Amino acid sequence: MKAIRDHKLTTLAEIPLFEGCRPSELEHLAKSFDMSWASSGDVLEVEGQPTRWWKVIVHGTASVSQHGRPTGLFNAGDWWGERSIVSSEPSTVTVVALTPVVLLTLGRRQFLTLPQCHPVVAAHVISQLAGRQAPYEGLAFA
Numbered sequence: 001m002k003a004i005r006d007h008k009l010t011t012l013a014e015i016p017l018f019e020g021c022r023p024s025e026l027e028h029l030a031k032s033f034d035m036s037w038a039s040s041g042d043v044l045e046v047e048g049q050p051t052r053w054w055k056v057i058v059h060g061t062a063s064v065s066q067h068g069r070p071t072g073l074f075n076a077g078d079w080w081g082e083r084s085i086v087s088s089e090p091s092t093v094t095v096v097a098l099t100p101v102v103l104l105t106l107g108r109r110q111f112l113t114l115p116q117c118h119p120v121v122a123a124h125v126i127s128q129l130a131g132r133q134a135p136y137e138g139l140a141f142a
Contacts, residue, residue: 008035011058011104016077017128020120029118033104038097045095051084053105060101065094073098082125085111 008030012018018026035058038044044062045051056079064072064080074080074095084091085108115122 006030008033008104011035011102015056015058015104017056017079017124018121020124021118022120025118025120029121032110033106036103036105038101038103040097040099042097042101043094044097044101044103045080045091045093047092047094048090050088051081051091052108054081054085054108054111055079055095056104056106058102058104060097060099062095062097062101065096066092082111 009026012021012026012029012033018029021029033056038060044055047066057074057076059076062074063070064074071093080093080095081091083089110117114125
């Protein structure tokens with residue numbers, strides 16, 4: 001168990017979204033996040049379906065589509081799911097792994113407590129959200 005938590009801790013420290021977090025914050029986040037692996041072709045998110053997870057790509061590339069049309073790519077450090085979690089509405093995108101992908105996932109309850117428990121992370125998320133004009137606009141196009 002400790003080896004997995006240490007691996008998550010090291011992984012979190014490498015992701016720009018978590019820059020500025022104190023070691024104690026990273027340690028707490030490592031306990032909160034789940035780590036998973038997906039193979040090329042695996043569907044990571046389905047448009048129109050409810051989502052309970054905030055997902056952060058650690059390694060790999062995934063395609064993003066809306067209404068059946070490709071809209072971009074997610075790469076290491078990219079994340080999604082926050083809009084559905086906050087609004088309780090279904091996902092607005094379909095995400096499919098193009099390569100093997102390593103993901104960190106955070107449940108709805110933990111995500112919603114980020115501002116209280118991890119203000120540095122919440123500030124990064126909010127600042128990045130403010131820069132998004134529309135869902136996933138401005139991503140590298142496939």
